[in-house]
Amino acid sequence: MGDAAPAINVSHLRMGYGERVLLDDASFDVQRSEIMVILGGSGCGKSSLMKNIIGLYKPMAGDIRIAGKSIVDTTAREKALLQRSLGVMYQSGALFGSLNVLENVRFPLDQFTTLPLDERNLTARMLLHQVEMAYAEALMPGELSGGMLKRAGIARAMALGCDILLLDEPSAGLDPITAANLDRTILTLRQSLGFTFVVVTHELQSIFTIADRAIMLDPVSRSIIAEGKPAELRDRSADRRVRQFFNREPDKGTQTSGG
Amino acid sequence: MPAAGNAASIVLDGRITAYTAGPVWHSALDTLAKNADRPVVVDASRLKYIDDVGIAFLFDLVRQQRPKGANVELRDLDPRFAALVAAFDPKDFAQPAKARRHVGMFEHMGRASEKVLDYVEKMVSFSEECATAARSALRIGAFRWGEVLDIATEAGANAVPIVLLIGFLMGVIIAFEIGLVAQQFGAVIFVVNGVGVAMLRELGPLMTAIVFAGRTGAAFAAQIGTQKVNEEVNAITTFGLSPVQFLVLPRLIAAMLVVPLLAVLADIVGIFGGALVMEGFGIGFVQFYHQLLGAVGAGDFVIGLVKAAVYGLAIAAIGCQRGLATGAGATSVGLSTTSAVVTSIVWIVVIDGIFTVFTS
Numbered sequence A: 001m002g003d004a005a006p007a008i009n010v011s012h013l014r015m016g017y018g019e020r021v022l023l024d025d026a027s028f029d030v031q032r033s034e035i036m037v038i039l040g041g042s043g044c045g046k047s048s049l050m051k052n053i054i055g056l057y058k059p060m061a062g063d064i065r066i067a068g069k070s071i072v073d074t075t076a077r078e079k080a081l082l083q084r085s086l087g088v089m090y091q092s093g094a095l096f097g098s099l100n101v102l103e104n105v106r107f108p109l110d111q112f113t114t115l116p117l118d119e120r121n122l123t124a125r126m127l128l129h130q131v132e133m134a135y136a137e138a139l140m141p142g143e144l145s146g147g148m149l150k151r152a153g154i155a156r157a158m159a160l161g162c163d164i165l166l167l168d169e170p171s172a173g174l175d176p177i178t179a180a181n182l183d184r185t186i187l188t189l190r191q192s193l194g195f196t197f198v199v200v201t202h203e204l205q206s207i208f209t210i211a212d213r214a215i216m217l218d219p220v221s222r223s224i225i226a227e228g229k230p231a232e233l234r235d236r237s238a239d240r241r242v243r244q245f246f247n248r249e250p251d252k253g254t255q256t257s258g259g
Numbered sequence B: 001m002p003a004a005g006n007a008a009s010i011v012l013d014g015r016i017t018a019y020t021a022g023p024v025w026h027s028a029l030d031t032l033a034k035n036a037d038r039p040v041v042v043d044a045s046r047l048k049y050i051d052d053v054g055i056a057f058l059f060d061l062v063r064q065q066r067p068k069g070a071n072v073e074l075r076d077l078d079p080r081f082a083a084l085v086a087a088f089d090p091k092d093f094a095q096p097a098k099a100r101r102h103v104g105m106f107e108h109m110g111r112a113s114e115k116v117l118d119y120v121e122k123m124v125s126f127s128e129e130c131a132t133a134a135r136s137a138l139r140i141g142a143f144r145w146g147e148v149l150d151i152a153t154e155a156g157a158n159a160v161p162i163v164l165l166i167g168f169l170m171g172v173i174i175a176f177e178i179g180l181v182a183q184q185f186g187a188v189i190f191v192v193n194g195v196g197v198a199m200l201r202e203l204g205p206l207m208t209a210i211v212f213a214g215r216t217g218a219a220f221a222a223q224i225g226t227q228k229v230n231e232e233v234n235a236i237t238t239f240g241l242s243p244v245q246f247l248v249l250p251r252l253i254a255a256m257l258v259v260p261l262l263a264v265l266a267d268i269v270g271i272f273g274g275a276l277v278m279e280g281f282g283i284g285f286v287q288f289y290h291q292l293l294g295a296v297g298a299g300d301f302v303i304g305l306v307k308a309a310v311y312g313l314a315i316a317a318i319g320c321q322r323g324l325a326t327g328a329g330a331t332s333v334g335l336s337t338t339s340a341v342v343t344s345i346v347w348i349v350v351i352d353g354i355f356t357v358f359t360s
Helices: A044-051 A076-084 A099-113 A117-131 A146-158 A176-191 A206-212 A230-236 A240-247 B019-036 B052-061 B079-086 B103-139 B145-155 B158-183 B187-231 B231-239 B244-280 B285-295 B298-324 B328-360
Strands: A010-018 A020-031 A035-039 A061-068 A086-089 A165-170 A198-199 A214-216 A223-228 B010-015 B040-050 B072-075
Touching: A020 A044, A020 A214, A020 A223, A035 A044, A035 A176, A035 A206, A035 B052, A044 A061, A044 A165, A044 A198, A076 A086, A076 B231, A076 B298, A076 B328, A086 A146, A086 B231, A099 A117, A099 A146, A117 A146, A117 A206, A146 A165, A146 A176, A206 A230, A206 B040, A206 B079, A214 A230, A214 A240, A223 A230, A223 A240, A223 B019, A230 A240, A230 B010, B010 B019, B010 B052, B019 B040, B019 B052, B040 B052, B052 B072, B103 B244, B103 B298, B145 B158, B145 B187, B145 B244, B158 B187, B187 B231, B187 B244, B187 B285, B187 B298, B187 B328, B231 B244, B244 B285, B244 B298, B298 B328
Parallel strands: A035 A198, A035 A214, A086 A165, A165 A198, B010 B040, B040 B072
Antiparallel strands: A010 A020, A010 A061, A214 A223
């Protein structure tokens, strides 16, 4: 228990919707201060896996532990406390539409701290600085682009001092510079504050830049088909699909003539 | 068609597209069927262009299962087109296309009843959640009064004009309708009793509730539904907050406070409208006033208010529940909104019936 336990431990997880199983008997750990990437083709359950980890969906079987404590088999109160220790950035940013950017980032502080407004504002503005969003503090979510929503979402996820951050497709749809900045932000946070990251992403460049380790989900076998360092998986994986994914190769078969 | 050796032949010419493929496809399959045990040569040398239907046509010719020695040979097809046809494997298309599953009557009924039961169960557990949230909010004094005030302003103050208009018209209309009938019996003075009781006990709260369901019940479902679709509800949950306590409770409280207030306004302008009409029937304001005091009691007024509060609670609860039950995508927000209004109006009538049974 305590510090010895991995940040996140998933054991024998079975999950899905209704009768449709997306993942069966999946087990993996995320160590502290590790950046772990969840990969897989569209519709294989990456986002669902994340929602199981943060306790929004209930697994069909198996257990998920956050810093040694189960988020599956627990009371509503304990679960709420565990959830508060996780910072989550949703695919769409999920900012509250009725609050401006600064108020969104300040929201968790408003709810759970007794800090005076000035202090809360300062903290929120510094968080926005960290994700290079300071200039947008007064804008409403409806006025932001996709990339800005995501960055504000990350700032809000960090507001309660959570040291485990889960990011759902942080760099999808971002321009290369913003995406690279985001990767740098993630690396900096890990290096200086020892944050643990679980990142769901497709972006190969981002994966090679930030990931210590990756797991890859497969919708056909409904299991984790690869686990390891991205570069090693690319070069040495025994599974053709894994190498194909990392090398960005199309399926065999369809070929246009001309060659 | 000229045959080379003992082979039958099909000659393709020009462009085969969605618009021209029909007859060609038909006659080609015909030729294949007529020459079931002879090889068939498809001469595609003069083919200029094919689109997706053309590709499917050529693919259909070469994928035919035929006896040995009776193959279909595609000859001189432009390599650009050949690559398109070769990209598909006949094995992938061996199964006929799956039709949408037909649902029988019994399955249909079963699924419908399951849905109703499921809905009842959801509504019960939602009420339970609301009660739990209200209790814990009471205990720690964590009602979000600022939010309640905002919602009450939007749902209440901003609804005043329309409630006044509808309340006034209701008073005028019933006074006029009953007045015309009562006039024939020389009982015009008793129209005052009718207008008073009807407005206070029935029409004031009812019309207010229907306006509220259309205006605010729908808005609650749409607001919370959109927040659900945008994952804002998930975000609230992962902050360790309860969406019911955070989003639903303020709306329930605001609705319970605001609907009775609006109903009082509807009562007042309705009776005023009635008084105006009675003036035309020869009953002055003073006479109207004294007759009214004799006809209605505080009980009628209070029952109307209690009804209005219950309507408000029901409308807000249904709106919020529909909102939280929203699935994915913009369409489901629309469905939730519609369902919130329809369900609310049905429940308003049911609750009205229950009140009538127990208070008369």
